[in-house]
Amino acid sequence: MQNKPNLKLSLIIGILLAVTGIIGQPLVVQANQVVAQNASEITDQTPMTAVVPDQTFQQILAERLDKPVEAVTVGDLATISYLEIPIWGGKIKQLPQNFEGIQYLNHLNRLNIAAALASDGAPDDIDLSKIADIPSLQNLEISGIFVPSERMPDFSKLTNLDTLALYQLITAAPGYEYQKNR
Incomplete structure (x- = not known):
């Protein structure tokens, strides 16, 4: 007896493949927010929460702009020329x-x-690699953070960098686990 393919299953798989082909990549959902996957989808009106998945970082940026998180757009982010994390005297006392x-x-x-400046220090394995994607950066100061070497920014991309200050920065080879004294 010849096996007939399950028509319903074939139809469902076909629809899923078609949808995946149209969208290209699945959308990532974090904290009830959709994170944009394609740069072409992002405009000045795109909500910040679509491009900044870390909620602490969202709060810091919103506080810097003196707006509620849900009101901040990508266009607003482009207006920031100076950022201190965490903000001295600000409400958010954590690092992203x-x-x-x-x-x-x-x-x-x-x-x-x-x-x-953070109330509980830096999180373990903080990822600073995206800092290398800011070509306008002229002054960068980082202090008191453990960063695995693969999560450090590629400083060679920061061609406008005039001042680089790294204080009490702990880096380690990939796979090394840093244990804080608590």
Whole structure:
């Protein structure tokens, strides 16, 4: 007896393949927000939450712009020229786990990341690699953070960088696990 393919299953698989082909890549959902996957989908009116997945980073950027998180757009991010993380005297006293979305701060020329200003220090394995995607950056200061070497920014991409200050920065080879003294 010849096996007949299950028509319903074939139809469902065909629809899924067609949808995947149209969309190209699946959308990623984090914290009830859709994160844009294609740069061509992003405009000045795109909500910040679509390009900045880290909620702490969203809060820091919104606080810097003096707007609620849900009101900040990619166009707003482009207006930031100086950013201190966490903001001195600000409400958010934590550091983000990663800086995905920082590349939309395309007029940023000064960035200061200081774990000493964070209430609970820096998160383990913080990812700073996206900082290399800010060609306008002229002054970068990072202090008191553990960063695995593969998550460090490629400083050679920062061609306008005049000042680089790294204080109490701990880096390690890939696979090394840093244990904080608690």
